[in-house]
Amino acid sequence: MMPDSSLIILWSIALVLGIVVLRRSPRLAVAAAQAAGQNLIAILPRLGIALILAGFIAKLIPSEAIGHLIGHDSGWQGIALATLFGGAMPSGPMIAFPVVVVLRHADAGVPQLVAFLTAWSVVAWHRMLIYEIAMLGWPFVAVRLAASLALPLVAGAIAIALCALTGIR
Numbered sequence: 001m002m003p004d005s006s007l008i009i010l011w012s013i014a015l016v017l018g019i020v021v022l023r024r025s026p027r028l029a030v031a032a033a034q035a036a037g038q039n040l041i042a043i044l045p046r047l048g049i050a051l052i053l054a055g056f057i058a059k060l061i062p063s064e065a066i067g068h069l070i071g072h073d074s075g076w077q078g079i080a081l082a083t084l085f086g087g088a089m090p091s092g093p094m095i096a097f098p099v100v101v102v103l104r105h106a107d108a109g110v111p112q113l114v115a116f117l118t119a120w121s122v123v124a125w126h127r128m129l130i131y132e133i134a135m136l137g138w139p140f141v142a143v144r145l146a147a148s149l150a151l152p153l154v155a156g157a158i159a160i161a162l163c164a165l166t167g168i169r
Contacts, residue, residue, distance in 0.1 A: 018032075043094075046094050047094055050094040050095050050098050051098055053095065053098065054095075054098030054099060054101060054102050055102075057098075057099060057102050058102040058105060058106070061102065061103075061106050062106075063105075063106040063107050064107075066103055066106035066107055066108050067106070067107035067108070069081055070082045070085075070103070070108045070109060070112040070113075070116070071107050071108060071109050071112070072107075072109035072110070072111075072112075072163075072169050073109070074109060074112060076156075078109060078111075078112045079111055079112055079115045079152075079153060079156035079157075079160075080115075080153070081112075082108075082112040082113065082115045082116040082119070082152075082156070083115045083116070083118075083119040083123070083152040083153060083156070084119070085116060085119075086115065086116035086117060086118065086119030086120040086123070086152065087119040087120065087123035087124060087125050087152070088125050088126075089120050090125075090126035096117070096120050100113055100116065100117060103116070109163075109169070110159055110163050110168055110169065111156045111157075111159035111160045111163060112156065114155050114156055114158075114159035115152040115153065115155055115156035115159070116152075118151055118152040118155040118156075119152035122148045122151050122152065123145075123148060123149060123151075123152065128141055128145070132144070
């Protein structure tokens with residue numbers, strides 16, 4: 001099985017950075033490798049569970065409902081709905097990305113998924129409620145929300161144009 005291009009790119013970057021760190025200080029390289037190992041041990045079980053959960057979600061979500069709600073032909077209504085769901089999804093990348101994979105396999109449209117991921121990363125209602133209001137106050141949150149709320153819709157619009165140009169569905 002041939003590794004995909006993103007895996008090759010990541011390994012190449014890791015190799016180059018590893019050589020740079022090793023040349024700077026062998027002790028620093030050992031510390032970096034130990035930190036990487038600790039992160040791997042911490043993340044691997046979560047990733048495994050996230051993929052199992054995504055598999056369960058895939059079997060629970062009817063493809064025809066996804067296609068109707070946020071499929072390619074759902075247009076702006078699907079982009080708006082995906083924006084709402086993406087902003088409301090209280091999770092980290094270990095859950096969000098497997099869910100997007102499930103939605104993609106359930107016939108969700110690319111522009112809708114772009115809006116979903118953009119809202120998940122930029123809007124994130126749960127982060128706003130838990131952290132931003134408490135730490136930065138309502139005036140800041142209002143300005144940030146006003147500045148960023150349109151971004152998932154803009155990203156969805158750009159994705160519509162790119163999909164039309166490339167033929168991706």
